[in-house]
Amino acid sequence: MIIEKHDLHHEFPEFSDEIHNLKMNDAHFARLFKAYHELDQEVRHIEQGAENTSDEYLDQQKMQRLHLKDELFAIIKKEKATT
Structure with a gap:
């Protein structure tokens, strides 16, 4: 299984x-x-089998990662627009 970065x-x-x-x-x-970054590392460890958790927990962490990525991307786009 290839784990996406x-x-x-x-x-x-x-x-x-x-x-x-x-x-x-x-x-x-x-x-x-x-x-x-810390959340991404945790998700990757779970996906690689280094940590055992419930599917629900993994899905919750992935959703939190997505939320953070969206928030970060909004800040990045704003920064790009001002430079």
């Missing part, structure tokens, strides 16, 4: 500069980015 740099390679600038200069974005 969902880190922001793989999801949005065209916004690499904006992601870097926001991580360095926007504390709110940096907190969300860190939370997203």
